[in-house]
Amino acid sequence: MVNQEPTGIVMLNLGGPRSLDEVEPFLRNLFLDREIIQLPVQERLGAFIAKRRAPKLRKLYEAIGGGSPLYDWTARQGQGMAERLDVLCPETAPHRFYLAFRYTDPTSEQALRRMAADGVRRAVAFAQYPQYSCTTTGSSLNELWRTARRLALAESFEWSVIDRWSAHPAFVRAMAAKVREGLARFDEAVRDDVVLLFSAHSLPRRVIDRGDPYLQEVAATVHDVMCSIGGDHEYALSFQADVGPVAWQGPSTESVIRALGAQGRRHVLIVGIIFTTDHLDTLSEIDMEFAEVAREAGVTDFRRAPAPNDDPVFLDALAEVVADHLHGERGCSRQFSLRCAGCTNAQCREILNPARPHRQPPLHRTEPVPGVGRQPALPGSR
Amino acid sequence: MVNQEPTGIVMLNLGGPRSLDEVEPFLRNLFLDREIIQLPVQERLGAFIAKRRAPKLRKLYEAIGGGSPLYDWTARQGQGMAERLDVLCPETAPHRFYLAFRYTDPTSEQALRRMAADGVRRAVAFAQYPQYSCTTTGSSLNELWRTARRLALAESFEWSVIDRWSAHPAFVRAMAAKVREGLARFDEAVRDDVVLLFSAHSLPRRVIDRGDPYLQEVAATVHDVMCSIGGDHEYALSFQADVGPVAWQGPSTESVIRALGAQGRRHVLIVGIIFTTDHLDTLSEIDMEFAEVAREAGVTDFRRAPAPNDDPVFLDALAEVVADHLHGERGCSRQFSLRCAGCTNAQCREILNPARPHRQPPLHRTEPVPGVGRQPALPGSR
Numbered sequence: 001m002v003n004q005e006p007t008g009i010v011m012l013n014l015g016g017p018r019s020l021d022e023v024e025p026f027l028r029n030l031f032l033d034r035e036i037i038q039l040p041v042q043e044r045l046g047a048f049i050a051k052r053r054a055p056k057l058r059k060l061y062e063a064i065g066g067g068s069p070l071y072d073w074t075a076r077q078g079q080g081m082a083e084r085l086d087v088l089c090p091e092t093a094p095h096r097f098y099l100a101f102r103y104t105d106p107t108s109e110q111a112l113r114r115m116a117a118d119g120v121r122r123a124v125a126f127a128q129y130p131q132y133s134c135t136t137t138g139s140s141l142n143e144l145w146r147t148a149r150r151l152a153l154a155e156s157f158e159w160s161v162i163d164r165w166s167a168h169p170a171f172v173r174a175m176a177a178k179v180r181e182g183l184a185r186f187d188e189a190v191r192d193d194v195v196l197l198f199s200a201h202s203l204p205r206r207v208i209d210r211g212d213p214y215l216q217e218v219a220a221t222v223h224d225v226m227c228s229i230g231g232d233h234e235y236a237l238s239f240q241a242d243v244g245p246v247a248w249q250g251p252s253t254e255s256v257i258r259a260l261g262a263q264g265r266r267h268v269l270i271v272g273i274i275f276t277t278d279h280l281d282t283l284s285e286i287d288m289e290f291a292e293v294a295r296e297a298g299v300t301d302f303r304r305a306p307a308p309n310d311d312p313v314f315l316d317a318l319a320e321v322v323a324d325h326l327h328g329e330r331g332c333s334r335q336f337s338l339r340c341a342g343c344t345n346a347q348c349r350e351i352l353n354p355a356r357p358h359r360q361p362p363l364h365r366t367e368p369v370p371g372v373g374r375q376p377a378l379p380g381s382r
Numbered sequence: 383m384v385n386q387e388p389t390g391i392v393m394l395n396l397g398g399p400r401s402l403d404e405v406e407p408f409l410r411n412l413f414l415d416r417e418i419i420q421l422p423v424q425e426r427l428g429a430f431i432a433k434r435r436a437p438k439l440r441k442l443y444e445a446i447g448g449g450s451p452l453y454d455w456t457a458r459q460g461q462g463m464a465e466r467l468d469v470l471c472p473e474t475a476p477h478r479f480y481l482a483f484r485y486t487d488p489t490s491e492q493a494l495r496r497m498a499a500d501g502v503r504r505a506v507a508f509a510q511y512p513q514y515s516c517t518t519t520g521s522s523l524n525e526l527w528r529t530a531r532r533l534a535l536a537e538s539f540e541w542s543v544i545d546r547w548s549a550h551p552a553f554v555r556a557m558a559a560k561v562r563e564g565l566a567r568f569d570e571a572v573r574d575d576v577v578l579l580f581s582a583h584s585l586p587r588r589v590i591d592r593g594d595p596y597l598q599e600v601a602a603t604v605h606d607v608m609c610s611i612g613g614d615h616e617y618a619l620s621f622q623a624d625v626g627p628v629a630w631q632g633p634s635t636e637s638v639i640r641a642l643g644a645q646g647r648r649h650v651l652i653v654g655i656i657f658t659t660d661h662l663d664t665l666s667e668i669d670m671e672f673a674e675v676a677r678e679a680g681v682t683d684f685r686r687a688p689a690p691n692d693d694p695v696f697l698d699a700l701a702e703v704v705a706d707h708l709h710g711e712r713g714c715s716r717q718f719s720l721r722c723a724g725c726t727n728a729q730c731r732e733i734l735n736p737a738r739p740h741r742q743p744p745l746h747r748t749e750p751v752p753g754v755g756r757q758p759a760l761p762g763s764r
Contacts, residue, residue: 205632209633210633211638215597216601216604216605223605223606227549232716236723255723262747264748334614335616338616338617341618341633341638342633342637343641362645363645365645365680367646
């Protein structure tokens with residue numbers, strides 16, 4: 001093999017505190033992210049809210065072993081993915097993975113500095129959120145480009161983006177395998193009666209209303225996974241992590257578990273359909289909080305399909321998604337060039353120094369509409 | 383062919399006023415449907431609202447030719463479907479179709495009386511809403527069973543149900559063909575820039591929050607249709623017909639059209655992804671109201687993918703859906719036996735005098751949960 005510049009695969013994720021000391025900084029960074037939350041005097045109010053919420057969150061992390069396993073799982077996934085890519089795509093080998101977390105170390109800055117030190121030129125920003133949302137993938141990408149500019153590394157790498165892979169056949173296959181694994185944990189005599197409850201992180205309704213495609217993509221993954229497993233189970237989709245004062249997309253997972261219990265359903269397999277690794281949402285919210293809700297509601301046989309973590313089938317899927325991207329001609333998905341209807345962020349849908357043709361879609365048309373005086377209203381303003 | 387009892391295919395739909403005189407009775411029946419709207423003193427208040435709204439709606443129907451073409455299109459679809467079924471399923475021939483509309487003639491009562499007169503024994507209730515919602519398919523089925531009981535025809539027919547076909551390959555193929563037909567209407571030079579806007583009837587958020595599967599099924603159809611056409615277009619999903627004082631699932635189609643215009647998009651193909659025939663929602667709301675919105679917003683090239691109506695490809699699809707059902711072993715979809723989490727209607731999910739095994743799921747468990755005193759909360763009560 002020719003000794004060439006490594007191809008950098010940047011794995012974008014929210015991150016999670018690896019120790020209890022990191023809980024407050026994690027929260028502070030979250031509450032400073034204006035792409036998710038807009039607060040008055042954000043700097044001070046964000047820090048205040050983070051400080052107030054930290055003790056409760058520290059307790060939750062304490063109960064799952066003192067920190068989030070997200071870093072460890074993602075690093076293992078990166079390792080497995082890079083090894084496979086060297087075989088699948090010898091023409092772009094060697095492949096190196098870099099973690100870039102939005103709210104904890106390693107940050108975008110750390111990733112970019114390492115890439116520069118490693119002599120990376122061709123880079124792929126690979127969102128570890130299979131379903132696209134502006135609040136996750138969008139925020140991570142925008143932060144990555146801002147950081148590259150700040151570090152004067154804007155011209156250092158040629159970028160392309162894997163912005164969504166919610167319906168990639170390899171991902172669907174891997175998730176279907178985890179569902180089958182979960183089903184196998186039920187007694188064979190009751191397996192047919194198991195209700196599959198696909199649970200996804202919720203989004204504020206105002207985000208859905210401005211046209212964020214997340215809901216659609218989650219539903220598409222669920223649909224494809226159900227087709228893949230043969231479809232012979234009842235299933236529902238619900239949304240978790242709906243905390244705080246805003247209105248969230250429903251139905252809430254907790255309410256659905258209670259209702260299934262009330263209807264006399266005894267066997268429920270919950271599937272974290274958007275989570276590629278274990279972290280607080282699976283280990284605490286599902287395995288502790290919802291398990292207790294299920295017990296109270298009479299769902300006596302409540303189990304969770306394992307998260308993909310370092311399952312070789314999932315590592316294969318990660319590598320296949322990237323290989324298809326490297327072998328393809330596109331710098332991003334076709335959908336990436338469509339802004340949300342209610343977009344107000346000029347930075348969105350950018351690819352910095354693109355390796356392949358990409359034109360960032362304009363936020364506002366520049367030429368006037370002939371014969372029309374009044375300003376078109378944005379969604380939510382009705 | 384053996385001369386045997388005809389198989390009855392009952393095509394369930396909302397119905398629409400065929401003349402201006404039928405507008406007020408149509409509205410009155412709609413506002414009396416407690417499965418959609420719950421009003422105090424429903425009988426009187428429903429009639430009052432219907433009377434008040436009728437003049438405006440009559441004007442809309444006047445503008446599209448004086449009535450809804452829903453009856454004519456559905457009758458043609460039934461004819462084409464029945465002819466095809468006689469070829470596809472000689473063992474259950476002859477097949478006769480019956481229209482059963484929820485809010486206009488021909489009603490469930492008329493359908494059932496005709497079936498009895500024709501000597502039908504085996505009957506299929508075939509929802510003409512491809513995507514399941516309790517507000518459409520659910521309401522139509524419950525009305526059908528109530529009517530059969532009222533007419534003392536509860537034992538006269540052996541029923542099975544086609545409650546959803548949102549992802550049936552033949553339906554997806556037919557819808558994809560209509561999208562391609564719509565795309566072909568654009569100048570070839572701009573065709574790549576066309577945004578596909580899939581528009582579905584909206585639902586009140588409280589219906590979504592109680593676990594109605596409609597949203598998921600609409601997203602699944604959109605996903606499958608996009609895969610079928612090769613996926614090389616930007617697309618969005620939005621919701622229309624969001625009138626009245628309740629909160630509706632967004633984003634609204636009108637707001638998305640305005641926003642696309644504001645972003646400088648000139649070419650939009652709107653696709654009524656849940657509508658199998660033309661009626662007020664396509665001919666008036668899309669072709670008139672939204673076309674005007676598009677013009678104002680600078681979407682200079684706004685077109686609609688034709689509704690399936692009597693397209694032979696769609697008639698093939700209808701026949702295939704029924705043939706697969708008749709050849710299958712199930713009396714309904716697997717999903718039909720899962721109540722919405724927030725279900726409060728004991729009648730839901732029934733199949734009257736089922737031709738194939740069906741156990742209506744209980745609304746409440748009968749035995750108590752061991753060791754748990756308090757009542758499980760239903761969704762929406764948090």
